[in-house]
Amino acid sequence: MAIKFNELTDQELLYGQKTCPGCAAPIAVRLALKVLGENTFTCLPACCMCATTSVYPQMSFFINNTTTAFPATASTCAGMAAAAKMLGIEDDVTILGIAGDGGTTDIGLQALSGACERNDNILYLCYDNEAYMNTGIQRSGSTPYGAWTTTSPTNEEVVGKNVVKKNLFDIICAHRIPYAATASVAYPRDLLEKIAKAKDIKGARFIHIQAPCPTGWGYKPELTVDLAKMAVENGLWTLAEYQNGKLTVNVKPKTFKPVKAYLSAQRRFRHLKEEDFAEIEKQRDQEWELLRRKENEL
Amino acid sequence: MTKIDKRFLSGNEAVAEGVRLCRPQVIAAYPITPQTTLVEKLSEFVADKEFPCEYMLVESEHSAMAATMGASMMGVRTFTATSSQGLLYMCEMLNFVSGSRFPVVMVNANRSTATPWNIFGDHRDAMAMRDSGWIQLYTESGQESMDTVIQAYRIAEDPRILTPVMVNLDGFSLTHTYDLVEVPDQEVVDRFLPAYQTDNKLDLKNPKSQCISIGPDFHTEIRLQQQDAMDMAKKVIADVDAQFGKEFGRSYGGLVQEYRCDDADYVLVVLGSVAGVARTVVDELRKQGEKVGVIRVRSLRPFPNEYFASLKNRFKALGVLDRNLSFGNQGGVYTETKAALFTPGNMIQTLNFIAGLGGRDITKVNIAEMFSKLKAVSEGEAENEMQFIGLRWS
Amino acid sequence: MKPQVNQAFKLPTNQSELSLGSSCVAGILTAVNAGWRTFKPVIDQDKCIRCLLCWVYCPEGVIGKENEKLEIDYDYCKGCGICAHECPQKAIDMVREAVK
Numbered sequence: 001m002a003i004k005f006n007e008l009t010d011q012e013l014l015y016g017q018k019t020c021p022g023c024a025a026p027i028a029v030r031l032a033l034k035v036l037g038e039n040t041f042t043c044l045p046a047c048c049m050c051a052t053t054s055v056y057p058q059m060s061f062f063i064n065n066t067t068t069a070f071p072a073t074a075s076t077c078a079g080m081a082a083a084a085k086m087l088g089i090e091d092d093v094t095i096l097g098i099a100g101d102g103g104t105t106d107i108g109l110q111a112l113s114g115a116c117e118r119n120d121n122i123l124y125l126c127y128d129n130e131a132y133m134n135t136g137i138q139r140s141g142s143t144p145y146g147a148w149t150t151t152s153p154t155n156e157e158v159v160g161k162n163v164v165k166k167n168l169f170d171i172i173c174a175h176r177i178p179y180a181a182t183a184s185v186a187y188p189r190d191l192l193e194k195i196a197k198a199k200d201i202k203g204a205r206f207i208h209i210q211a212p213c214p215t216g217w218g219y220k221p222e223l224t225v226d227l228a229k230m231a232v233e234n235g236l237w238t239l240a241e242y243q244n245g246k247l248t249v250n251v252k253p254k255t256f257k258p259v260k261a262y263l264s265a266q267r268r269f270r271h272l273k274e275e276d277f278a279e280i281e282k283q284r285d286q287e288w289e290l291l292r293r294k295e296n297e298l
Numbered sequence: 299m300t301k302i303d304k305r306f307l308s309g310n311e312a313v314a315e316g317v318r319l320c321r322p323q324v325i326a327a328y329p330i331t332p333q334t335t336l337v338e339k340l341s342e343f344v345a346d347k348e349f350p351c352e353y354m355l356v357e358s359e360h361s362a363m364a365a366t367m368g369a370s371m372m373g374v375r376t377f378t379a380t381s382s383q384g385l386l387y388m389c390e391m392l393n394f395v396s397g398s399r400f401p402v403v404m405v406n407a408n409r410s411t412a413t414p415w416n417i418f419g420d421h422r423d424a425m426a427m428r429d430s431g432w433i434q435l436y437t438e439s440g441q442e443s444m445d446t447v448i449q450a451y452r453i454a455e456d457p458r459i460l461t462p463v464m465v466n467l468d469g470f471s472l473t474h475t476y477d478l479v480e481v482p483d484q485e486v487v488d489r490f491l492p493a494y495q496t497d498n499k500l501d502l503k504n505p506k507s508q509c510i511s512i513g514p515d516f517h518t519e520i521r522l523q524q525q526d527a528m529d530m531a532k533k534v535i536a537d538v539d540a541q542f543g544k545e546f547g548r549s550y551g552g553l554v555q556e557y558r559c560d561d562a563d564y565v566l567v568v569l570g571s572v573a574g575v576a577r578t579v580v581d582e583l584r585k586q587g588e589k590v591g592v593i594r595v596r597s598l599r600p601f602p603n604e605y606f607a608s609l610k611n612r613f614k615a616l617g618v619l620d621r622n623l624s625f626g627n628q629g630g631v632y633t634e635t636k637a638a639l640f641t642p643g644n645m646i647q648t649l650n651f652i653a654g655l656g657g658r659d660i661t662k663v664n665i666a667e668m669f670s671k672l673k674a675v676s677e678g679e680a681e682n683e684m685q686f687i688g689l690r691w692s
Numbered sequence: 693m694k695p696q697v698n699q700a701f702k703l704p705t706n707q708s709e710l711s712l713g714s715s716c717v718a719g720i721l722t723a724v725n726a727g728w729r730t731f732k733p734v735i736d737q738d739k740c741i742r743c744l745l746c747w748v749y750c751p752e753g754v755i756g757k758e759n760e761k762l763e764i765d766y767d768y769c770k771g772c773g774i775c776a777h778e779c780p781q782k783a784i785d786m787v788r789e790a791v792k
Binding site: 077118 | 356358360366367373500507509
């Protein structure tokens with residue numbers, strides 16, 4: 001399913017939003033909508049993408065959309081999908097959930113788990129900026145080890161968030177849904193192909209996209225795509241797919257680039273010392289060991 | 299001659315028949331005592347294809363209302379049911395549904411709220427949700443419960459209303475007790491309740507944004523719009539009940555149902571199934587020459603303010619039986635009734651009786667005691683304004 | 693054609709003009725984002741090879757590829773600089789906007 005940029009529509013179904021300059025979330029969403037098209041009903045919880053698009057009177061989504069309560073993205077989508085089935089339109093439309101890491105990994109996890117278990121016919125897109133950014137950079141279950149946030153501040157004794165990032169992709173794969181994937185705005189062709197693949201599958205589909213955040217991570221907006229690329233190259237973000245019981249790792253760096261360059265470029269990691277970089281690389285190596293084993297076993 | 303279909307049904311089963319006849323296209327529900335036999339019956343109906351429906355077995359009550367809302371905003375008729383802890387768990391979603399003006403119908407099996415844990419009936423759960431923007435109706439029998447579900451859709455889906463409706467049944471004492479219920483034919487219900495049509499939906503031809511943010515600039519005006527619909531609901535609830543009476547031969551007084559109040563000196567205001575016991579006591583006291591009556595409030599939201607304001611000096615004393623209590627103040631129905639009575643010229647003395655909490659039976663003796671206290675206070679004897687009735691010890 | 697400010701849209705002036713509840717038509721723009729910028733991207737069309745990476749990476753979707761030459765909708769460009777930074781030909785300059 002080779003995607004050619006030139007063949008994608010110029011039509012923007014997301015426009016004029018009030019996201020911070022350089023925010024990766026609208027990159028992911030507008031690219032997804034180029035594949036999914038106008039016959040998409042989207043549902044967002046309280047998050048950056050809703051607060052910047054759906055405050056009266058300016059409505060930046062040019063497709064049917066709704067906001068819902070913070071924990072309820074997947075459950076609201078599930079209801080929309082059930083109605084679409086009863087209306088006889090389920091084969092012609094996509095019910096698209098768009099939520100941040102907060103509304104997915106933490107408060108939204110129960111509803112997402114339920115929707116996956118029931119194999120509800122929804123496509124769930126999580127843009128992960130690794131903290132509760134909409135409310136001012138508080139830590140989430142998706143915040144990486146060592147990151148500063150307003151609720152995981154740093155000092156001489158505290159490294160910031162001192163527990164590891166929740167592995168959301170693992171959790172979703174454990175539900176054995178028809179399709180799950182991770183993606184990155186720095187690998188747009190891969191992202192678009194995954195959306196296109198997901199569009200044609202029925203049942204619960206999940207795509208987890210890392211979304212670098214200039215405001216919350218602390219870097220100049222123009223570096224968003226660069227940082228997303230570095231995260232994949234140093235192994236802190238993986239590109240993988242789970243389908244038909246098989247796990248595939250799409251990008252496997254022969255050797256990982258050192259994490260220091262990536263981390264030092266962000267204000268949220270500026271306090272880290274050499275021993276912290278070593279700890280982070282150790283955690284990365286452990287995760288990749290597990291990942292490689294799963295890829296072989298599954 | 300058309301054969302009348304009379305069945306021996308529990309309150310929950312009667313509701314299930316009502317739901318079946320209204321044919322919601324999506325049901326999303328989570329089981330909780332004492333609502334369980336209702337959702338189980340609906341499962342059976344859907345599995346037996348009694349009506350075409352996508353029945354979602356959600357993983358929590360919060361998801362039940364979120365999924366119901368998601369379906370409703372696509373323009374289909376929906377149904378859900380819950381009780382107590384589940385109702386509280388879905389609280390934020392109740393507010394989402396009402397503020398978005400989706401005509402969801404939900405049956406709530408009134409049950410006390412923890413802690414202490416208690417699976418039995420009282421009104422604490424629905425009372426806690428009075429401010430949620432839902433219409434709240436209270437039924438006293440299986441027949442009325444089934445009929446009110448049908449009426450509820452007609453009220454909720456009325457373009458002047460577009461407000462969700464909660465139909466309350468007393469947990470166990472109504473949900474699980476059996477009675478003869480006349481189940482109407484599908485065609486008769488279809489004539490009374492047409493298919494759901496709305497513009498307030500997501501639509502490929504007219505893309506919409508739902509559940510949007512509205513800031514200080516227009517928020518108040520939207521709330522005024524919501525309140526206006528509730529005011530109009532007072533008329534619509536009464537009209538729909540009267541129309542139902544014409545077509546089905548049964549009606550329930552609209553917002554309020556009086557029993558032997560015309561020449562009463564002392565009246566007791568009640569919600570729900572205890573009304574039957576109260577009426578039995580009224581009949582017994584009347585035989586002894588006491589002029590007593592019962593006022594059953596059927597609609598708690600919208601509250602029948604105008605009715606109570608009109609009472610003026612019709613009675614000497616009025617008691618409100620509350621199966622709930624707002625700690626730090628008084629019973630919920632009492633507080634609202636007293637406020638509604640507070641008009642120039644009102645001479646009625648009022649008392650608040652707290653009873654039936656956590657499933658404790660309200661007996662005929664309890665009710666007779668309430669009437670004698672109303673008599674005492676109107677004759678100048680001292681009575682505490684609010685009293686717990688039926689305490690184990692004094 | 694990129695979406696523009698909806699000139700026909702008017703805020704309600706009385707109760708009957710309010711839309712129902714919490715709903716609204718989808719896709720209405722009432723303000724531009726141009727004021728957010730300090731620098732604006734300018735494409736050197738001679739250097740541009742139309743690889744479309746800028747078009748892909750723009751968070752705002754303001755780069756238009758409908759015509760032969762790529763165009764930028766300056767009403768909604770926020771000047772984030774991703775396009776200039778990612779352009780493999782260095783064909784985009786971030787130019788400080790004139791102070792009026």
